[in-house]
Amino acid sequence: MQSKKNPRSILKSCSQTCKQEIYRAALRYRKAGLSLIPIATNQSKAPAFDLLPLINADGSKQNERKSWKVFQKRKPHRSEINHWYSLDKDIYGIAIVAGKVSGNLEILDLDNSDIIEPFCLEVESRAPGLLDKLPKVETPRPGLHCYYRCEKIEGNQKLAKIIPSDSANAQTIIETRGEGGYCLAPPSPATCHPSLKCYQYYGDKDLSMIPQITITERKHLLEAARVFDECSKISPQKTRPTLSKKKQYDLTRPGDDFNFRGKWAEILEPHGWMYAGTGTDHTDRWTRPGKDQGFCSASTNYMESDLLYVFSSNAEPFEINTAYSKFHAYTLLNCAGDFSEAASELKFRGYGKNRYDLKSKRSWRKDLRK
Numbered sequence: 001m002q003s004k005k006n007p008r009s010i011l012k013s014c015s016q017t018c019k020q021e022i023y024r025a026a027l028r029y030r031k032a033g034l035s036l037i038p039i040a041t042n043q044s045k046a047p048a049f050d051l052l053p054l055i056n057a058d059g060s061k062q063n064e065r066k067s068w069k070v071f072q073k074r075k076p077h078r079s080e081i082n083h084w085y086s087l088d089k090d091i092y093g094i095a096i097v098a099g100k101v102s103g104n105l106e107i108l109d110l111d112n113s114d115i116i117e118p119f120c121l122e123v124e125s126r127a128p129g130l131l132d133k134l135p136k137v138e139t140p141r142p143g144l145h146c147y148y149r150c151e152k153i154e155g156n157q158k159l160a161k162i163i164p165s166d167s168a169n170a171q172t173i174i175e176t177r178g179e180g181g182y183c184l185a186p187p188s189p190a191t192c193h194p195s196l197k198c199y200q201y202y203g204d205k206d207l208s209m210i211p212q213i214t215i216t217e218r219k220h221l222l223e224a225a226r227v228f229d230e231c232s233k234i235s236p237q238k239t240r241p242t243l244s245k246k247k248q249y250d251l252t253r254p255g256d257d258f259n260f261r262g263k264w265a266e267i268l269e270p271h272g273w274m275y276a277g278t279g280t281d282h283t284d285r286w287t288r289p290g291k292d293q294g295f296c297s298a299s300t301n302y303m304e305s306d307l308l309y310v311f312s313s314n315a316e317p318f319e320i321n322t323a324y325s326k327f328h329a330y331t332l333l334n335c336a337g338d339f340s341e342a343a344s345e346l347k348f349r350g351y352g353k354n355r356y357d358l359k360s361k362r363s364w365r366k367d368l369r370k
Contacts (some may be wrong), residue, residue: 017187017198023085025187027078032208035101037068038084039093039184041191048092051084070099070186072180075080081234093188094301099153099179103212106153107183108146108221109139112173115228119174121225125291125314130217135205137185140197145183146212150218159225161317174225200300223320227296227311254343254352255327258273261351262326264308266302271333288315 029036038048052066064150076084084092098105113218123131137145145155160174177183184192185207193199204307213221220283251257264284266276276296288297297312308329310318317332318324324332331342 015061015187017091018172019085019087019091021187022091022094022189023087025185026081026085028206028208029094029185030075030078030081032210033103034105034210035097036081037071037076037095037097037182038183039095039188039192040243041091041189043191043194043196044182045193047095048084051092054101060116060186068097068182071360072099072101082325091189093184093192094186095182095184095188096147097182098177102149103210104149104151104153106148106150106218107177107181108148108225109175109177109183110146110173110225111139111141111175112162113142116171119224119228122227123221125331126224127220130213130220131286132203133211133213135207135209135323136202137183138200138202139184139194140190140193140199143187144202145199146221147207148218149210149212150215151179151212152215152218154337157177158221159222160227160229161231163214164230170231176222229311252352254346255339257351257353258330258346259306259326264326266299267330267333268308287343288312290314 016041026036038051040046040048047068049066049068052068053070054064055067055070056064068095074168096102096107097106098107110119120131131146135147137147139145154176155178157176157178158172158174159174159176161170169170184199186201188199190196190198251260264286268286274287276285276287278284283299283302285296286298286300291297297315298308298310298318300308302308302309305323307323307325308318311321317337318329327339327342327346330346331337332341335342335345343352
């Protein structure tokens, strides 16, 4: 990603926001094919409802209410923009409405500064140069909005969640604003946001320069975002053991014995995987070969399952969003998927003997006493 340097000259830094600049930006956004709405300056990020038109869903006068949803279907008229941002009125912010009305606009919203750089690197590994094409806005949290148009878009989606160490509730860190959504944009006043901070451009592209990307490029963006999801991994009902490992496995079989006694580090590290620490859900994290250490490509022991779960699409021979036992992972990495060969190798290494046969142990002790 390009470094944050001079914002576009057409839009001053949000710290220098004035009515004239907001009005000028609103006109330019509309000319660029974007629908927009006015935002209240009460730190709520909510629409300025007092400026919006009345609608009534059922045609009755008593159910009339002011709503921004009309601008999900059409762009505001020039006269409406003049009314919202005229110099004799209070100051208001700007939000861009996503969806078909804005030329199939979708906005990727990264709400955690810690994942911005890893996300950008993940996208770059999948689609080099893609992020450089997109206008980007630094948000007050701080976070990042990435704007693009695509033939295929959807409604708002939550792509990645984490569970903070100080909370039991999941927190969304990456989502989209698609059909039915909106995002605040520069040069909205700082008083539009609870933090009293501004939205500012990141890089050298503004919202009059939103490109059309391909369906494949959009897929790369969404898949890169899902890499950072810590919550939608494996269904606990399918993976959480209800019995002890000793009772689950037939330890006379090399594969089962390896599942019981093997170590994930011994399986993954010889093939270039790197341990990336422990996640907030107490799973062990792993970085696939070819990625910088610390970036998460898979986890082990989610919900005490003792399984490897891969959430990178570039982790061959593993498939994305798939769980693997130790024996399965060993077979793919060392024996090209041949389970018979893997069982033979592990038997040669001492797995699958009757080490846990208590009757045999008692007989052995009896022989010693003789």
